[in-house]
Amino acid sequence: MNYHEAFFKYLLILGDTSLILAQRLSEWTGHGPFLEEDLALTNIALDTLGHANVLLEYAGKVENKGRDQDKLAFFRNGREYFNVKLVELPNGDYANTMVRQLFVDAFRYHYFNALCGCKDETLSGLAQKAVKEIKYHYRHSSWWIKRFGDGTEESHQRTQNALNNLWRFTGELFMPDESEKIMEEEKIAPSLSQIQYIWNEDIQSLLKEANLTIPKDVYMQSGGKQGVHTEYLDYILAEMQSLPRMYPDAKW
Amino acid sequence: MQNGNSVDKNFVLSLLNSIPDPEIPVVSIVELGMIKDIIIKDNKVLVQIMPTYTACPATWQIQNDIEKKLKENNINAQVEIVYSPAWTTDRISETALKKLSEYGIAPPQNKISLKELQDGEYTITCPRCNSNEVTLISPYGSTPCKALMRCNTCKETFDYFKCHI
Structure with missing residues (x-):
């Protein structure tokens, strides 16, 4: 894998993870537990x-084969998607959605914070902007996890179940793909082991405060960054891509 | 092209100042601090805009509005979206803060963080009755940049423009 291929794939890992998470979260639109939460998740x-949008647009420019963000989003198959598996999992109940969101928010907050100082101007510009937004998301999910974990017996149990179910998908966030290793050597990507260290500290102290227990000796899932996904991804893509694939030149 | 062959930067700026924000039409995109720079080179105009939020759907609308407005004045302009440095609520002008308040949106105040907002540690003034007795209903409101509040004095709900710092 040369620098150019690695950079393209690296941007797809970041962009696809954002895109698939956004698609999953938007399934809650109109179905939130109450109006304010519905608005929050939609936002x-x-x-x-x-x-x-920014990441995939940039990926298209780096690839330089005339694909824009829409081409990349709507005309790639599951095996060509490189998001982590965590974000493609079904929403489940609200506790499950919030635990997943907490894991992703904590990761993205520290990741984009580190990316602010990266030598690539487009990425550092996006990161400076995005980190302010993700900080809000992170506050939001942390707040719910504390309320759920320390709430009623049922809210506690549901959140603990979600934690037991999702923990095995967190390892992949920190397992570098070949492209990420190359980008780290090039001083573009932040070090995943450093992010993992801060992430663990954050998550452990928060879960402790919420009276929740991290499951022990869990085998960590991986494969998403190499295009090997759970059975759920193709269903997401089928729904997301059906219209542009049926009418490729359709405009709003 | 006005003045034969040279485009005046201040003239471009005054045109931009007449373009309202699509979501909050009482303030212009200039007053909101969205214009990073206007670069004029060989009669080509490049307008750099800083989106308030990465996904703000109004950004594309604003891009079109700028191109259209300048074209009406025989200026061919290109609009570029730049993310660095990031836009912050500190860029909103004093007059715009006043206009927001008159429009019924409490302007961003005192660099209140989300934590302070959620923990109730803030002073926000109701834009309708000027009471400081207000309650947060939801940290996310009708657009990504606003939170939903309720005034305990006049009982009305209102939007609060969140601090983005």
């Missing part, structure tokens, strides 16, 4: 879609 989905 968070929109922010995340905005990050995907």
Whole structure:
């Protein structure tokens, strides 16, 4: 893998993770537990879609084969998507959605914070903007996890179940793909092991405060960054891509 | 092209100042601090705009509005979206803060963080009755940049433009 290929794939890992998460979150639109939360998740989905838009547009420019962000989003198959598996999992109940969001928010907050100092101007510019938005998302998900974990017996149990279910998907966030290793050597990507260290500290202290327990000796799932996904991704893509694939030149 | 062959930067700026924000039409995109720079080179105009939020759907509308407005004045302009440095609420002009308040949106105040907002540690003034007795309903409101508040004195709900610093 040369520098150019690695950079393109690196941007797809970041962009696809944002895009698929945004798509999942937007499934809550109109179905939130109450109106304010419905608005909150819709806003968070929109922010995340905005990050995907910038990242995939940039990926298209780096690839330089005439693909824009829409071409990349709507005309690639599951095996060509490189998001982490965590974001493609079904929403489940609200506790499950919030635990997943907490894991992703904590990761993205520290990741984009580190990316602010990266030597690539487009990425550092986006990161400076995005980190302010993600800070809000992170506050929001942390707040809910504390309320759920320390709330009623049922809210506690549901959140603990979500944690048990999702923990095995967190390892992949920190397992570098070949492209990420190359980008780290090039001083573009932040070090995933450093992010993992801060992430662990944050998550452990928050879960402790929420009276939740991290499951022990869990086998960590991986594969998303190499295009090997769970059975859920193709269903997301089928829904997201059906219209542009049926009418490729359709305009709003 | 006005003045034969040279485009005046201040003239471009005055045109931009007549373009309202699509979401909050009482303030212009200049007053909101969205214009990073106007670069004029060989009679080509490049307008750099800083989006308030990465995904703000109004950004594309604003891009079109700028191109259209300048074209009406025989100026061919290109609009570029720049993310660095990031836009902050500190860029909103004093007059715009006043206009927001008159429009019914409490302007960003005192660099209140989301934590302070959620923990109730803030002073926000109701734009309708000027009471400081207000409650947060939701940290996310009708657009990504606003939170939803309720005034305990006049009982009305209102939008609060969140600090983005």
